[in-house]
Each structure stands twice: as C-alpha cells, then as structure tokens.
Amino acid sequence: MVFRTQKVEDAMVMMIEGKLLSEQETTPMREQISSELETGTKKFIFDLKGIEFVNSACLNFLMSARKLVSEKDGKIVLCNVPDQLKKLLSVTKLESFFIIAGRTEEAMTMLRSKES
Numbered sequence: 001m002v003f004r005t006q007k008v009e010d011a012m013v014m015m016i017e018g019k020l021l022s023e024q025e026t027t028p029m030r031e032q033i034s035s036e037l038e039t040g041t042k043k044f045i046f047d048l049k050g051i052e053f054v055n056s057a058c059l060n061f062l063m064s065a066r067k068l069v070s071e072k073d074g075k076i077v078l079c080n081v082p083d084q085l086k087k088l089l090s091v092t093k094l095e096s097f098f099i100i101a102g103r104t105e106e107a108m109t110m111l112r113s114k115e116s
Contacts, residue, residue, distance in 0.1 A: 018050065
C-alpha cells in the first residue's frame with residue numbers, strides 16, 4: 001500500500017493505492033491526517049481509485065479517519081470508490097457515514113458546498 005498527498009485549494013487529497021491489509025499499514029496515513037489537522041486543514045478527499053483489495057483494515061481506517069477529522073470539525077469525501085468497496089460499505093451499512101463523490105472534481109465541489 002502506498003499513498004500520495006496533494007494540496008488542492010484548502011483540501012488535502014490523499015491518493016491511496018494497493019492493498020490495505022493491516023492496521024500497521026494505515027499508520028502513516030493516520031499520522032499524515034493528524035499532522036494536517038494540526039496545521040488547520042479541515043477538508044480531506046480520499047481518492048481510492050488505486051485500491052486493489054478491501055477488507056476490515058480498510059473499513060477500520062476509513063472509520064477512524066472519519067472520526068479523527070470530524071472531531072476537529074473537518075470533512076472527508078471519498079471519491080473514485082471501487083465497486084468492491086462500495087459493496088462492502090453497503091453490506092456493512094456504513095455508506096451513510098461518508099460523503100461519496102464520483103471524481104476528485106466532484107469531491108471538491110461537494111466540500112465547497114459544505115462550507116458555512
């Protein structure tokens with residue numbers, strides 16, 4: 001699993017690729033999120049088009065990231081969500097916990113519309 005980050009306007013885009021198989025693999029991403037929150041970033045986009053395999057570690061990461069960001073009054077939008085993850089979110093009834101966009105541009109628009 002690898003991830004890259006890119007600042008787009010006032011949002012942090014995290015492009016996640018590969019397989020999230022364990023909690024240890026997600027530690028660098030959680031640390032990056034915490035660091036961004038400390039510097040005032042409150043908008044996050046998780047671009048998941050590169051995810052090859054999803055399991056409970058992936059769900060745990062998404063839920064813990066959502067909790068971490070929402071505790072700081074931030075927002076996360078998932079985009080380019082693979083079908084396997086969409087199905088898993090649906091089966092586990094977790095899709096209502098996330099804002100899901102088709103593409104990165106749509107995610108940015110959704111974050112802008114959430115401003116108040």
